[in-house]
Amino acid sequence: MMTAGTGLLAEGPTVVPEQIWWYVARSGGIVALLLAGLSVVWGLLLSTRVTGGRPTPKWLTSLHRHLGTLTVTFTSVHVAALVADDYVDFGWSDVLVPLASDWKPVPVAFGVIAFHLLIAVQISSLLMKRLPRRYWKLIHLSSFGLLWAGLVHGATAGSDATNPLYTVAMAVLVCATLFLTLFRVLAGRRRRRPDVASSIRDRAVTRAADRVNTVVS
DSSP states (O other): OETTTEEEEEEEEEEEEEHHHHHHHHHHHHHHHHHHHHHHHHHHHHHHTTTSSSSOOOHHHHHHHHHHHHHHHHHHHHHHHHHHHHHSSHHHHHSTTTOOSSSSSSHHHHHHHHHHHHHHHHHHHTTTSSSHHHHHHHHHHHHEEEEEEHHHHHHHHHHTTTOHHHHHHHHHHHHHHHHHHHHHHHHHHHHHHHHHHHHHHHHOOOHHHHHHHHHHO
């Protein structure tokens, strides 16, 4: 029986919100998106040598991996709660197949794609030592895609997109990701320039040595 004016279902001593699964889905999705952003930001910090060029402590790498695991966990909670809830009638195909949903098919598809990319990144992390470095890096780079797809999903399908706290949190996440990505690209270019100069110098020295050997012989 629903208690009048409270929106609660009451049966004996147990009192639960009428739309508990909808609340679980919303909170699970928000937490998952925040964790995904933190994982990407943490990965960028590690790749830009936040430790000042010293070897990265294992706990920093482990924290990055655990953030990914937590993201998968809360995303799974988000997906399962959507299926369990009857506020919007989602089936498993709606939340696992892009454009299968009748409710906001394109916004939901962005979430489905983000979930698929998340699983791929997490599996590649678990198999990192068994995968060729080039393939692992390519799959891992898709974490940027999953983050942006998740942000679009949250902004277009989420019911909390207009919440000021949510907006500020996502804005901080986007700014941090963009700044660190730009910093990493510029730092990578600076590191490559000395390598190019050194390579040119080495080739010049080699050619000069060859000429000297030719004259001597």
